[in-house]
Amino acid sequence: MSSKKGTLSRVKTREKIDGWLFVMPFVISTLVFFAGPLVVAFILSFKEYSFLDQNTIWQAKWVGFDNYINAFKDPIFKRALLNTTLYSLGVVPIQLVIALILALIVDSDIKGKTFFRVAYYIPTVTSTVAVSVMFMFIFKTDGLLNKFLKLFGIPPYNWFGDVRLALPSIMGMAIWSSVGLYMIIFLAGLQDIPHSLYEAAWIDGANKWQQFWYVTLPLLRPTFFFNLVVSLIGTFQVFDQAYVVSGGNGGPLNSTMTVVLYLYRTGFRDFKMGYACAIAFILFAIIFILTLIQKKLFGEETQYQ
Amino acid sequence: MGKRILKVLFYLLVIGYAIISIGPFLWSVITSLKPTSEINNLAIDFSKLSFKNYVFLWKKFPFARWMFNSIWVALVVTFGNLLFNSMAGYALARIEFPGKKALFLAILAFMMVPGQVVMVPTFILLTKLGWVNTYKGLTIPFLTSLFGIFLMRQFFLSIPKSLEESAMIDGLSRFGIFFRIVLPLARPALTTQFILMFTGNWNSFLWPSLLATSDKMYTLPVGLNSFYGQYFQFWDQVLAGVMILSIPSIIIFLIFQKNFIKGIATTGMKE
Numbered sequence: 175m176s177s178k179k180g181t182l183s184r185v186k187t188r189e190k191i192d193g194w195l196f197v198m199p200f201v202i203s204t205l206v207f208f209a210g211p212l213v214v215a216f217i218l219s220f221k222e223y224s225f226l227d228q229n230t231i232w233q234a235k236w237v238g239f240d241n242y243i244n245a246f247k248d249p250i251f252k253r254a255l256l257n258t259t260l261y262s263l264g265v266v267p268i269q270l271v272i273a274l275i276l277a278l279i280v281d282s283d284i285k286g287k288t289f290f291r292v293a294y295y296i297p298t299v300t301s302t303v304a305v306s307v308m309f310m311f312i313f314k315t316d317g318l319l320n321k322f323l324k325l326f327g328i329p330p331y332n333w334f335g336d337v338r339l340a341l342p343s344i345m346g347m348a349i350w351s352s353v354g355l356y357m358i359i360f361l362a363g364l365q366d367i368p369h370s371l372y373e374a375a376w377i378d379g380a381n382k383w384q385q386f387w388y389v390t391l392p393l394l395r396p397t398f399f400f401n402l403v404v405s406l407i408g409t410f411q412v413f414d415q416a417y418v419v420s421g422g423n424g425g426p427l428n429s430t431m432t433v434v435l436y437l438y439r440t441g442f443r444d445f446k447m448g449y450a451c452a453i454a455f456i457l458f459a460i461i462f463i464l465t466l467i468q469k470k471l472f473g474e475e476t477q478y479q
Numbered sequence: 480m481g482k483r484i485l486k487v488l489f490y491l492l493v494i495g496y497a498i499i500s501i502g503p504f505l506w507s508v509i510t511s512l513k514p515t516s517e518i519n520n521l522a523i524d525f526s527k528l529s530f531k532n533y534v535f536l537w538k539k540f541p542f543a544r545w546m547f548n549s550i551w552v553a554l555v556v557t558f559g560n561l562l563f564n565s566m567a568g569y570a571l572a573r574i575e576f577p578g579k580k581a582l583f584l585a586i587l588a589f590m591m592v593p594g595q596v597v598m599v600p601t602f603i604l605l606t607k608l609g610w611v612n613t614y615k616g617l618t619i620p621f622l623t624s625l626f627g628i629f630l631m632r633q634f635f636l637s638i639p640k641s642l643e644e645s646a647m648i649d650g651l652s653r654f655g656i657f658f659r660i661v662l663p664l665a666r667p668a669l670t671t672q673f674i675l676m677f678t679g680n681w682n683s684f685l686w687p688s689l690l691a692t693s694d695k696m697y698t699l700p701v702g703l704n705s706f707y708g709q710y711f712q713f714w715d716q717v718l719a720g721v722m723i724l725s726i727p728s729i730i731i732f733l734i735f736q737k738n739f740i741k742g743i744a745t746t747g748m749k750e
Contacts, residue, residue: 188653196657200628212592212596218600291736295736301699309503350499350500362740438689
């Protein structure tokens, strides 16, 4: 009896050790490259520090909330915040609606289903740099798009070079390139809805439209919430497209300056690293608040256990 | 009759979006095969198409080197993630150890922090370590992923325990169970991770553009951006570069696409 107890406790100790061995690579890597830097970034956001300084981070001058206050006085940062918000407000809803429609299409019994799934998803696996360059070719003043629009009598535009059109052009590009991801996730959600529910609705005399409205949509709520959160977070972090299209300077006239692009420039071109960290934490706060608001609005369907 | 018209309209929509979706690629491929003098020509003169832009980029510019860097970095990072994320995900799903709950809560909390927040200190750290502009710097900080661990945990929670229990009775250790029984069962989830990690890393631009400072260490996206910056008038060559960057990830996706869609459903990614 006692020996059995001993074995059991040995097994339990073994389990505890094994558990930590299994998570060890992740724990070390996260401490060194994420949690540690996160703390340092937070401290730096209250300091004036440049990479080129002779002194260390710890010796750098403490400036309190100055970096945060300056950010909201900085016209370029405010512009970046506005651009990013507009970008997000434009991209998220259009993206999700198109993604849902495409998911419904490739979930229905059309011919060549696999082909269309793949075709709609391909832009998503393509590098944003490649996509940006490709679109600049198609959107250039004497490019394919303007030639196509000319058929309808629309005059040519300099899409990425025009202060009013540059951001919307990037938005169109972003929608085009990431719709596939949300489509696939919607598709997985659609396939999870039990067939019997549709049969029951059909027996009750619900037509296709009513089935969609009363069965599909309510049951897709968790999927929709997931997509909404991922899409919002993703759009607030937009960088690649804005960087490539504007050659890294957010032009013309800061019309494509985004928060992350500005963070990159202040941190690594102007070497105002304390200021850059403050911008990073403002971005974090925005994303955090948005996520909380959505959780409130969409309820607690998202359960992890 | 009305139903037929509806069907035609439906297929027009389906095919129309497919054209919007892959049209830009087709147009870019064709242009990349043209000589520079033809790039603004809408008509395609098939006798003038050739692969000479690709040969030119390969021989006169470091595209081969960038390709090698991209492949090496993406493979190391992807396999590191597959191994470490599934180990951590497995422990969080199955093993009882002290601090497990706190660790999981930390993962959920950290997942909300955008990666750019740690950009400045991580860059300073990598500079101090002398890892900027090295393969170490491009790979080691990215070997695990919070989101990847989360997905693996959800997957392991969804598969039955019985096989593992009988293996444990047979005296297999945790590591034996993990490598011999659990990982083979996890193939759909691992395929999904493989595609997400490989294409994500292959396409990654922000970090490599910070960490690769000389053109010898560029990955393809960084290289293409710099090439575009200098040779933007030569669209035929630039677009050949676009294709060199995009085709490998498209091929990887085409190979695994069947399992990928299944994998997303089983990992419970949508929740």
